[in-house]
Amino acid sequence: MPVLVAFAYSPPAVAAANVENGKYILTAAGCVGCHTTKANKQKARLLSGGRALKTPFGVYYSPNITPDPEHGLGNWTEADFLEALRNGKSPTGDHYLPVFPYTSYTQMTDDDMRDLWAYMKTRPPISDANIPHAAPFIFRMRFTLGPWKMLNFKPGAFVPDPERDAEWNRGAYLVKALGHCGECHTPRNFMGGLKSDLYHAGAKQGPEGEVVPNITMDADTGIGKWTTDDLDTLLTIRMLPDGDFAGSGMAEVIENTAKLTPEDRKAIISYIRSVPAIKNKVK
Ligand code: HEC
Ligand code: HEC
Structure with missing residues (x-):
């Protein structure tokens, strides 16, 4: 029965990303606040970065995460984005500093990450250049983050507790x-x-x-x-x-x-x- 065989080998339907859900996830996860300066927020230049985060470990500036190819995530693939949120790693394999709370976002489901990415790609690109962090050298050294992550970071999506509703x-x-x-x-x-x-x-x-x-x-x-x-x-x-x-x-x-x-x-x-x-x- 060749027809049935043909059916059996048809590729599984891949659900299209849900852009509306992606927008909702962006809100629920609070990405805009950190990745937008107050002035840019008023001008609706969202996710363009440059916001100073004055932590006890130094001052960090959030990067531009709009789809701009030069200064933002324009050249990123969906897999790059999932790797950043799930494992705190950049497309070149560097560790991200935990001032970017991937330590929490790692628990997002694959579907929510994909929807979020699909929504972020619909945002207008903004070509603001990133500002280097102004933290003491030791807190900017990315190679020390490997051991840090082993001690302080547990990657993996949230697992529902079957005992709870x-x-x-x-x-x-x-x-x-x-x-x-x-x-x-x-x-x-x-x-x-x-x-x-x-x-x-x-x-x-x-x-x-x-x-x-x-x-x-x-x-x-x-x-x-x-x-x-x-x-x-x-x-x-x-x-x-x-x-x-x-x-x-x-x-x-x-x-x-x-x-x-x-x-x-x-x-x-x-x-x-x-x-x-x-x-x-x-x-
Ligand atoms: C960026 C840091 C930050 C995050 C993230 C955050 N909070 Fe808060 N939260 C604070 C601060 C700071 C205060 C105190 C605000 C004040 O007193 O003006 C506060 C106050 C509160 C209070 C009032 C407690 C009291 O005794 O007055 C509650 C309840 C609360 N947060 C719940 C939450 C929940 C739920 C979330 C997650 C959805 C959350 N917070 C996320 C920083 C944060
Ligand atoms: C508490 C502030 C904060 C929040 C909230 C936050 N970020 Fe970030 N994010 C940062 C900082 C700071 C960096 C830079 C980290 C570094 O240099 O290692 C960063 C880095 C990134 C990067 C890497 C960019 C690059 O050029 O390599 C991506 C992607 C990203 N964030 C996406 C998000 C998304 C999506 C959300 C919401 C789900 C989010 N961020 C929420 C502060 C934040």
């Missing part, structure tokens, strides 16, 4: 792989790696030197007294339970969480509230 798993994915909440809310060791035993327990010195609160459910030092509604109000309109408004890095995070679907915000909250309470006073 779909909402919890979606929330865990949004928080860990995309929103990278722990990159700020978890304190770091002397090497700049995350202290996993203090997951979400707050940091006296966040990425830009600021105090980042404990967001575990500890009643005294965390958000144990917050209701689900309190969290939704914060993640939608930035208002804290005492009527004040969250600022610094969190304000930018909320620009993005406010644009997520109500279901996704609910999933984030359900996951955040399930993280074990840790007593850790940071403010």
Whole structure:
């Protein structure tokens, strides 16, 4: 039956990338904030880089990630992009500095990475040149990052927990792989790696030197007294339970969480509230 054989050998249908989902992932993962200066954001020159990230390890400038062939990712393949997000490696095999939170993005699914790439390619190319990092030499030495990654980086996509329901798993994915909440809310060791035993327990010195609160459910030092509604109000309109408004890095995070679907915000909250309470006073 040659006809059947022909059918059996027809190539499997490859699902076209979902550009709309890619746009949503870009928001949920907060790529625009780091990769755009404030001035360029107002002019809608998004992802053109040049934003100074003033960390305790020196000042770093985000690169241009528009499709510009000279200064951006115009010559990158989809595989190059997946390698950067999954393994923190450049097309020439260099390690990226962990100020680019691929330590979290590694947990994205292949499909979400592909959709994100498809969306990024639809953005207008902008030909702004990259600015070299101004960090002390030791923190710019990429060859030291091999050992650093062995100790502080676990590559691989998020694996859903079969013991938990779909909402919890979606929330865990949004928080860990995309929103990278722990990159700020978890304190770091002397090497700049995350202290996993203090997951979400707050940091006296966040990425830009600021105090980042404990967001575990500890009643005294965390958000144990917050209701689900309190969290939704914060993640939608930035208002804290005492009527004040969250600022610094969190304000930018909320620009993005406010644009997520109500279901996704609910999933984030359900996951955040399930993280074990840790007593850790940071403010
Ligand atoms: C906290 C700030 C921050 C966030 C958030 C962030 N990046 Fe970056 N990104 C950086 C910095 C800084 C570098 C440069 C790293 C280096 O020099 O090793 C970088 C590098 C990159 C590179 C490599 C570019 C090149 O020219 O080699 C790509 C691609 C990239 N980011 C994509 C993304 C995407 C996609 C997102 C969202 C999913 C994202 N970034 C979110 C700060 C950030
Ligand atoms: C860029 C760093 C950064 C990231 C990423 C980040 N946060 Fe925050 N977050 C902060 C800072 C800084 C504050 C304190 C803001 C203030 O007090 O003005 C804060 C405050 C909060 C608070 C209020 C806690 C309190 O006691 O006032 C909650 C809740 C919170 N963040 C949840 C989250 C969640 C959920 C995510 C991920 C979706 C997230 N954060 C991602 C830096 C960050």
